[in-house]
Amino acid sequence: MITMAITAVLLLVGLGTTPAFATTTPPPTAAAACATSDTTGCLQGTIKLPSGDPAVGIKLEIKGGDLDTVATTGSDGKWSQAITVAGPYTINLDTSSIPDGAVLDSAAKNPATVNGALKKNVGFVFKIVGGTTADDGTTTQTPTTDVSTGVSFERFLQQLVSGIRLGLLLALAAVGLSLIFGTTGLSNFAHGEQVTLGGLLAYLFANVLGLNLILAAVISVAICAATGYFQDAAIWKPLRRRGLGTTQLMIVTIGLSIALQYAFQYFLGASTVRIDMANPVTVQLGPVALSQQSLVSMAIAIVVIALVGFVLVKTRIGRATRAVSDNPSLAAASGIDVDRIIRLVxxxxxxxxxxxxxxxxxxxxxxxWQTGLQLLLLMFAAITLGGLGTAFGALAGAMIIGLVVELTNLVLPGDFKYATALVILILVLLVRPQGIFGRRERIG
Structure with a gap:
């Protein structure tokens, strides 16, 4: 779907007794900030100790364009380097500047390649972890354990807000998936790839083509909307007219999902790419810490979900959509253009x-390339929990799944939290098979 934390270690200097005639080296000052302009871009980053304290004196060799230099972290742990040529740059962290007791994470890329751009700040993440120094002077990475265990009120609030954030972003995708099922009866297994497509397009427009982030997001969403329009026109409507059953159509969506995944991997590679290359800015709200991107994303999700709810409840198109979802044949008999509504959905x-x-x-x-696939099961869990085919049920289910996934992390490490969400789904359906907002149906 992914983040490397920017960390490193404090360089120990001045150990031992300094002779009276020796000149002591002054401690490094904060790194000079790099200012972007029409002809200048910036490579930058923040390197910290595993404890979270700023690292000082870490050396990074930077090559690319007309540049061949060494940047050093200042007293604030930050480094920056101005560039005048856009293109790829190689950043090599000097591991000899890492003192005993720490080591570069074995999974970290070193040297790393970043795409520098003019008028932009481009950051990169190096991860330094604790290490064990042997008698021969070599340092090896200390096996790490999940230190995020233990329940406190502050951590509970942090995970609660993270659950709300995940639920809102999951709801954006789950509402659409639920509407597709409600109007067509189709379980679209390729829906996750539409999530991936949106993120990858934003990366291409914002970083490869250099567009403004907001403009890149708008264009990405518009292209995703166009893919849905042409999918229905070229694939789903012709197959519906031929009378294919929902099981056959579902198999087609599985094939489409696999094809799109490998198309993404072929053209953009398997590595994780960043949409916003600038270092995230953290906002502290009492005991809860969130990035500015998280706050803006949550606000956008709330506004868009509220707008979707308003359209479904208060407009003719919304009422027609709900009518098609309830009974397509009856909706067609009452004069509603079912195919037009499905195309709009x-x-x-x-x-x-x-x-x-x-x-x-x-x-x-x-x-x-796998971001959407990793969320697909949670989307299906959300719409099943909320009630198949109901937009408001998808919203409620997504919020419950988001909260369960994040709060479970209080007591269970790693990705066990995703399995817990599915256990909750099974338990709820045993009590209420139609989901939260679903209606009971007679069978037979």
């Missing part, structure tokens, strides 16, 4: 999924 659903991908890419600080 496909267009809207893929637009919402694309927007979800853009916002998730910003919140998670990265997106890759």
């Amino acid at each position: 496909w267009t809207s659903a893929t637009a919402l999924a694309g927007l979800s991908g853009v916002l998730l890419g910003l919140v998670l600080n990265g997106v890759n």
Whole structure:
């Protein structure tokens, strides 16, 4: 779907007794800030100790364009380097500047390549972890354990807000998936790839083509909406007219999902890419810490979801959509153009999924070819829990799944939290098979 934390270690200097005639080296000052302009861009980053304190004196060799220099972290742990030529730059962290007791993470890329751009700040993440120094002077990475165990009120609030954030962004995609099922009866397994497409398009427009981030997001969502329109026109409507059953159509969506995943991997690679190359700015709200991207993304999600709810409840198109979802045959008999409504649902659903991908890419600080696939099961869990085919049920289900996934992390490490969400789904359906907002149906 992804973030590497920028960390390193404090360089120990001045150990031992300094002779009276020796000149002591003054401690490094804060690194001079790099200012961007029409002819200048900036490579930058912040390197910290595993404890979170700023690292000082870490050396990074930077090559590319007309540049061959060494940047050093200042007293604030930050480094920056101005560039005048856009293009790829190689950043090599000097591991000899890392003192005993720490080591560069074995999973970190070193040297790393970043795409520098004019008029932009481009950051990169190096991860330094604790290490063990042997008698021969070599340092090896200390096996790490999940230190995020233990429940406190502050951590509970942090995970609660993170759950609300995940639920809102998941709801954007789940509402569209639920509407598609409600109007067509189709379980679209390729819906996750629309999420991936939105994030990857935002990366291409914002970083490869250099467009403004807001403009890049708008264009990405518009293209995702267009893919939904043409999907229905070229694939789903012709197949519906031929009378294919929902099982056959579902198999087609599985094939489409696999094809899109490998198309993304072929053209953009398997690595995680960042939509916003600037270092995230953290906002502290009492005991809760969130990035500015998270706050903006949550606000956008709330506004868009409220707008979707207003359209469904208060407009003719919304009432027609709900009528088609309830009974397509009766809706057609009452004069509603069912095919037109389904086309509109496909267009809207893929637009919402694309927007979800853009916002998730910003919140998670990265997106890759499998981002949507990793969320697909949670989307299906949300719409099943809320009630198949109901937009408001998808919203409620997504919020519950988001909260369960994040709060479970208080007691369970790693990705066990995703399995817990599915356990909750099973338990709820045992009590209420139709979901929260679903209606009971007679069978037989």
